[in-house]
Amino acid sequence: MQNMPKWLNDAIFYQVYPQSFCDSNGDGVGDFNGLISKLDYIKQTGFNALWINPCFVSPFKDAGYDVQDYFKIAPRYGTNEDAYRLFDEAHKRGIHVLLDLVPGHTSDKCRWFKQSAKPERNRYSDRYIWTNSGWARPEGYNWVTGNADRDGTYMLNFFLNQPALNYGFNNITDQSWQISYKDKRVKPTLNAMMRVMRFWLDHGADGFRVDMADSLVKNDPEKTATASLWRKVRKMLNAHYPEAVLVSEWCNAPVAINKAGFHCDFLLHHNDKLTDYAFYRHDETGVSTAYFCKIAHVSAYNMLRRYSEELQSTKNNGYICVISGNHDVIRLSSFLDESERKLAFVFLLTLPGAPFIYYGDEIGMRYIPQRSKEGGFHRTGSRTPMQWNREEPNCGFSTAPASKLYLDVDRDPDSPCVEQQMKDGASLWSLVHSLTVLRHAHADLQADGEFSVVECSDGGVLCYRRGEHTFVLFNPTDTEQVSTVCIGKKLFELGGVAEKNGVTTLAPQTAVIFEK
Numbered sequence: 001m002q003n004m005p006k007w008l009n010d011a012i013f014y015q016v017y018p019q020s021f022c023d024s025n026g027d028g029v030g031d032f033n034g035l036i037s038k039l040d041y042i043k044q045t046g047f048n049a050l051w052i053n054p055c056f057v058s059p060f061k062d063a064g065y066d067v068q069d070y071f072k073i074a075p076r077y078g079t080n081e082d083a084y085r086l087f088d089e090a091h092k093r094g095i096h097v098l099l100d101l102v103p104g105h106t107s108d109k110c111r112w113f114k115q116s117a118k119p120e121r122n123r124y125s126d127r128y129i130w131t132n133s134g135w136a137r138p139e140g141y142n143w144v145t146g147n148a149d150r151d152g153t154y155m156l157n158f159f160l161n162q163p164a165l166n167y168g169f170n171n172i173t174d175q176s177w178q179i180s181y182k183d184k185r186v187k188p189t190l191n192a193m194m195r196v197m198r199f200w201l202d203h204g205a206d207g208f209r210v211d212m213a214d215s216l217v218k219n220d221p222e223k224t225a226t227a228s229l230w231r232k233v234r235k236m237l238n239a240h241y242p243e244a245v246l247v248s249e250w251c252n253a254p255v256a257i258n259k260a261g262f263h264c265d266f267l268l269h270h271n272d273k274l275t276d277y278a279f280y281r282h283d284e285t286g287v288s289t290a291y292f293c294k295i296a297h298v299s300a301y302n303m304l305r306r307y308s309e310e311l312q313s314t315k316n317n318g319y320i321c322v323i324s325g326n327h328d329v330i331r332l333s334s335f336l337d338e339s340e341r342k343l344a345f346v347f348l349l350t351l352p353g354a355p356f357i358y359y360g361d362e363i364g365m366r367y368i369p370q371r372s373k374e375g376g377f378h379r380t381g382s383r384t385p386m387q388w389n390r391e392e393p394n395c396g397f398s399t400a401p402a403s404k405l406y407l408d409v410d411r412d413p414d415s416p417c418v419e420q421q422m423k424d425g426a427s428l429w430s431l432v433h434s435l436t437v438l439r440h441a442h443a444d445l446q447a448d449g450e451f452s453v454v455e456c457s458d459g460g461v462l463c464y465r466r467g468e469h470t471f472v473l474f475n476p477t478d479t480e481q482v483s484t485v486c487i488g489k490k491l492f493e494l495g496g497v498a499e500k501n502g503v504t505t506l507a508p509q510t511a512v513i514f515e516k
Helices: 006-010 032-037 039-045 080-092 111-116 187-202 224-240 253-259 274-280 301-313 338-348 377-382 418-422 428-441
Strands: 013-016 049-052 069-073 096-101 207-210 245-248 264-267 319-322 356-358 451-456 462-466 470-475 481-483 489-494 497-500 503-506 510-515
Touching: 032 039, 032 080, 039 428, 069 080, 069 187, 080 096, 096 187, 096 245, 187 207, 187 224, 224 245, 224 253, 253 264, 253 301, 253 319, 274 301, 274 338, 301 319, 301 451, 338 428, 338 470, 338 489, 338 510, 418 428, 428 489, 470 481
Parallel strands: 013 049, 013 356, 049 096, 096 207, 207 245, 245 264, 264 319
Antiparallel strands: 451 462, 462 470, 470 510, 481 503, 489 510, 497 503
16 A cells, blocks of 8 residues: 555554553552553553553543643643653554544643634634634534633534634635635644644654544535645655554545545444444344344345445555444443454454454443543443453552542452453453454455455355455354355354355354465
8 A cells, every 4th residue: 555654554453541541650540651561461462553542631621632732741641751651662562652633623721722712813813713703603513602802702623612723614604704724824723733743753653543533624514625634644744754644533434545645544333334233233122233243133234335335445545444442432342242242353353454442342341331521421431440350459440449530440240350351261352362363463364455245145144355365254143054155274263163065054153264
């Protein structure tokens, strides 16, 4: 692939929510020194790339997605020097690190916004989107009135405390205050964001996962103007940081990759996307119709139809990345039981692109309902502390009293924990580990290996080829199924396969990876 960092082809990403991963100083909040102490675990499990949720100075009204200072690590995580040491220690272990970049908005506590809100014109006056009257509340976006001395209302990008940065408008409907994205007055906004990127890349970061990547230019329904700005970013990276990676939260790979120039695009749990059909989909009564639900007995056709089209359209341009979940999604364990999740991980770790595994999913951490924390609302239950050892206080996350924890851990006596699962050869962790080892060892299974569907039956049997010689075959159902595919040299088997007289019989909930 043209201008594609070579390391990305073999990357298996692990998403770390830093405040919930490992607390090194007993204050109840995870930190960078705690994360550094767990790098060996991350490496051992088979993950060789990290995505770290926002870690910059913030009032934490949206868990760090309300950035106050892009150039400084939030004190609860440590210092800038701790971040630089994290990059260095990760690199020693062959692990690349992506930071979470939030380019569409800042906190209203950000120095840029405070300057922009002043009535006197200054260099930041056009850094955010303002109308020209304190009484104006145009339709189409959310606006805040009366929160500044400046005579104008300002646009929000998401929450109430997240004013939208001004990258301009594509379709101008009110010349008196809307600025074209080509206007020189908005160019400093993109320049400032690229300055942020260069700062962290110069200090050892390996790239960025970009939050709400499609939200930059307003009145841009086809995202052509927004894409043009990201192409400028990609041009800068290609010229000065050719090994740096851009991953978009866009969930529209043909636009994000082909038009905007991202190296990768996430497949979120949106309706009609692969992850929805694979893991989350249910009918109006709440009964699961997801492909990996063993009682669903659905064809993989709908799951793969749009995915295959987008995969073909982005071929040789970038990677579509499938995720096990993230901080915005109810955990996978709420939708699939352990036997179903094991097959789901075979799927996740044998698809093209770079897979992203959310911390704790590799041990089957549960969704634990909690009171909303830092704008999490229902998502808060997916952000609970990592569970390291059932025998230690707070499952090994922190020595702090339970009342001081960022969020509470799973207090069930049988809560899934790392140490217990690493000792159990039949655990979910052991299966994930065996799959990451297999993927690293076989080029066919890595990001750029070819993908083609060989069999997709009404009964649920699915077989696809990866690369030249490797095949992955599934029967996710709770009944025996028959396949037309002949098995070659087995590389991995879960469940059971029998061949007789040219007929391949798959036991319930079977997955097999083989070469021929």
